[in-house]
Amino acid sequence: MRWLMGGQVYDVDKGSFRAADVAIENGRIAAVDRGAKRAPGDETVDASGLWLIPGLIDCHVHITQPTDDGDPRAAASRTDAEVALFAAAAAERTLLAGVTTIRDVGGWNYVEMAVRSAIQAGTIRGPRMFLAGRLLSITTSTADYYPGMYEVADGADAVRAAARRQLGHGADLIKVMATGAMLSSETEDSRAIQFTLEELKAAVEIARDNHKHVAAHCHALRGIHNAIDAGVDSIEHCTFADDEALRKMVAAGTALVPTLCAGEMLFRDPAAVASMPEFLRVRMAEFNDVHLATIRRAHELGVTIAMGTDAGTPGNHHGLNVQECVILARKAGMTPAESIRSATVNAARLLRQSDHLGSIDVGKHADIVALRANPLDDIDELARPTMVIKAGDVVRDDRA
Ligand SMILES: [Zn+2]
Incomplete structure (x- = not known):
């Protein structure tokens, strides 16, 4: 003892x-x-x-993703060995910062599964890991930016098969792209719908059948509605939600994972900003205040917020994860106690680990x-x- x-x-x-x-x-x-x-x-x-x-819990991490370069394409050609070495070091930094559990919502060729095994074996140090494997996406040009992270699936049957493949690799959850992304190709629109309601329901069906949960990347409003209606467990980002959508999340018990760090930490890192392609810099600056306002409103309306950073995006360095808690308290209207709740009990509930963590x-x-x-x-x-x-x-x- x-x-x-x-x-x-x-x-x-x-x-x-x-x-x-x-x-x-x-x-x-x-x-x-x-x-x-x-x-x-x-x-x-x-x-x-x-x-x-x-110990704090970060519900939205990409542990395999480097953060120094502002151009997401710079990381596309890494070998899996390079990714593994990077992820092992990032895992240790994350743990030493007080984040004892992470949920990874988009890995790289399942390298993160090997990192988790090494942590569990005691070979290297890192947080507890709940992993999605590859994220599921429609056919999109952004898949070329993140070839180790995207699992392209079009149509409900293909989504079912893709979800099963992640579970076969040891995934604890399924991550789906319900809308376009921000750190994406020039032609991709974060306000566009990606997976249809039917495709989202297919992912939820496979996850439920296997006692797993679903995280849905959502910026566009109608994508948020689709994801809630499909029965996902968490909305990631939730950028363009209105009051109706937020109230629907309260009623359905859908958690919101804010990832305010993705915008806020980028603009604290001049090197990441300088190396970012112009169209991405404009996009990230344009939507940061909208995102902050939505998270603030979600908290006012009583949406359950589970802390998540998107650590792994440019400037959003592994090991600075607790800045999300700071931003939630300083800019999104939370008390310090509420902010700590988001990174403990609320996050543990989303991970279905309330008996063990939080x-x-x-x-x-x-x-x-x-x-x-x-x-x-x-x-x-x-x-x-x-x-x-x-x-x-x-x-x-x-x-x-
Ligand atoms: Zn992410």
Whole structure:
């Protein structure tokens, strides 16, 4: 048994801290107790003066995607070996930043599956991973930008087969492109519908039959409606949603994964902006404020928001994931407690992992981040973890 002694432990549901010691056994939380009795031989970690929150969960990552170059085509010709080395390093950076779980919604030739296996075997360090494999898309010129990521399927039967192929590779969810993308070819329109309602329903059918969930990339309004109507579990981006669509998400229990970092982090990185093709730069700038306003409105209307960054897009570097929580609190109208909820319990629910992840409670994985100050007072504290614990193992320790 290992004890984290003397810290302030965060209760995600109450939105408050209390003094407690945390016992960890076999990678899980065995007790959350004040002044608990320890057995001889128990190991202790001094957490006095530290603020302990659950390990954070990022529901929208592309762990195989490099972020330095503003031109998405620059990454298209990489070998799988190069991708694997990059993804392993990106996974470690992500974990050390306090993100102990990620959901990858578009990998690269299933290299991310091998990275997950190496993490599980303890060969390399990285977060828990829930993986979509390749994302499913209609025939589009953008598939040439991301040849390792796109699985083209036209028609409901082809979508069923493509979804089954992802599951065969070990996917935990199915990702579908309901509308055009932003970081896409010049001819692709983010306001265009891609998969039809029938095709989306086919993806949901296969996922449901296999106890998996579905994430739908959506910018265009009608694509958002189609995805909700098809029964997907999360809308990614949700850029052009109106009140009617957002209310429909509340009623259906559809989660929203905001990915505000995709726009916000790009414009904090001058090198990424400078190397971005002009038409993409214009597009990204044009829609960033619209996106922010939609996420703010979604929160006002009570849509469940699950934190996701789109880490892997230009300037949106792996390991800076918690900036999404900061942006949600500073620009989208959330309190710090709501922002932390989005990256813990809400994300865990979307992953169907509520019994295992998302809070510091007995029986859950001992994934814990220690901060030097109260993040409810300053959300930026999330970006300064002093200790990161995954499955009870201290993987980062800056206390000294
Ligand atoms: Zn994405």
